[in-house]
Amino acid sequence: MTDFTKTRQAFHLPEGLTYLDGNSLGPMPIAAKERVSRMMAEEWSEMLITGWNRAGWYVQPRKVGDRIARLIGAGPGEVVMGDTLSIKVFQAVSAARALRPGRRVILSDSGNFPSDLYVAEGLARAVGAELRVVAPEEVADAINEDLAVLMITEVDYRTGRRHDMKALTARAHEAGALTVWDLAHSAGAVDVDLTGADADFAVGCTYKYLNGGPGAPAFIWTHPRHADAAQPILQGWMGHAAPFAFDLGYTPAPGIERMRVGTPPVIAMTALDAALDAWDGVELADLRARSIELTEAFIAGVEAGCPGVTLNSPRDPAMRGSQVSFRHPQGYxxxxxxxxxxxxxxxxxxxxxxxxxxxxxxxxQDVQRAVDTLARILRDESWDRPHFHEKADVT
Incomplete structure (x- = not known):
């Protein structure tokens, strides 16, 4: 049984704040500050460039990847870290499309995060493919024999709607297509099982529910059946079979290592590695049960005491990730x-x-405070003050 009281103690949560934005940026793990400071003092400062070997910086992307693998239903040696999520989306979709020559369609849905759609649109334009976007509830019916790649974010970033990964993957495979799953709002929030779903590729960021810090590196997973055949368009030095041979021609590294591109962000990855300590002993079934308990309590509380808002997330928890959204005409x-x-x-x-x-x-307690505060703000209309309507750069 997971001890969530203990895991809460692993984070710095500022006094007096109720933080319900971990789906954008997780709070700082207490261990991260000390770990990064130690890395800078003992490794970067003293080892200088020898730290790539002596401190293990070069193999860090695989070691950290193995720690994330357990949280997404993947095996050892199947996940590698580095670069941004958009880069990993590009790699995964381009590799999947190349494995289905003769097919032109990349299918996604209108609930997908816009950046994924931008990446797919640019890729489609460059390689003569077609990006087809349908409503989330229309995805299954849009899968046909023209499809090369199904590119879906498992949990909708606005509504929290959760796609059925196993069912949609099976449907895509029946049509001869491959799947790319974006786990940005899934990893660390719900019980992901890539192997059980028989998915093909997956990507995700680590600064949300995995608490790696702002700009923390993304991850990419390839099913072992594709690992030595995948050929992403974006290929870089670190993905070469022998990067320090400095060959002018590119030879892909075996397995997931070929999905490396640029120099890994060692300081950021050190913070992420520290953040992952909080996951030791956490069972995914317990994580999911706790998530449902919190979101169900929040929905019930808001609907009972907060006038003027409308639920924008699926009511059935089985169809929902670990976030809840409500609509209000003056939501900002x-x-x-x-x-x-x-x-x-x-x-x-x-x-x-x-x-x-x-x-x-x-x-x-976080749930109750959020419900009570929202109810009071809506009741007395204290939100309707000029400075609350002034849009900031980041919303």
Whole structure:
């Protein structure tokens, strides 16, 4: 049984704040500050460039990848870290498409994060493919024999709607297509099982529910059946079979190592490695049960006491990730008023109040305080002050 009281103690949670925005940026793990400081003092400062060998910086992307693998239903040696999520999306989709020559269609849905769609649109234009976008509920019916790649974010970033990974993957395979799953709002939030779903490729970021810090590196997974055949368009020095031979021609490294591109961000990866300590002993079934408990309590509380908002997430917890969103005509101002009162969620255009529930550190007291504060703000209309309507650069 997972001890969530213990995992909560692993994070620095500022006094007086209720933090429900871990689906955008996780809080700082207490261990990260000391670990990064030690790395800089003992490794970078003293070892200089020899740290690539002596401190293990060069193999860090695989070692950290192995720690994430357990949280997404993957095996050892199947996940590698590095670069940004958009780069990993590009690699995964381009590799999957190349494995289905003669097929032109990349299928996604309108609930996907726009960056994924931008990447796929650019790729499609460059290689003569077609990006086809349908409503989330229309994805299954849009899968046909023209399809090369199904590119889906498992949990919708606005609504929290969760796709059925296993069913959609099976449907894509029946049509002869491959799947790429974006786990940005899944990894560390729900019980992901890539192997059990028989998925083909997956990517994800680590600064949300995995708490790696702002700009933390992304990860990529390739099913072992594709690992030595995948040929992403974007190929870099670190993905070469012998990078220090300095060959002018590219020879891909075996397995997942070929999905490395640039020099790994060692300081950021050190912070992420420290963050992953909080996951030791956490069972994914317990994580999912806790997530459902928190989101169900929040929905019930808001609907009972908060006038003027409408649920924007699936009511059935089986169809929902670990976030809940509500709509309000003045959602941005309402969220700014909430933040001013010490309850931090975020806003997504055009009118969505979004709340992420991270089982490792959120509890029912957080839920109750958020409900009570939101109810008061809506009741007395304290959100309707000029400064709450002023849009900041990041919402």
């Amino acid at each position: 101002a309402v969220m700014q008023a909430l933040i001013a009162e010490g309850v931090i969620g975020d806003f997504r255009a055009p009118d969505v109040l979004r709340f992420g529930f991270a089982p490792l550190y959120n509890d029912l």
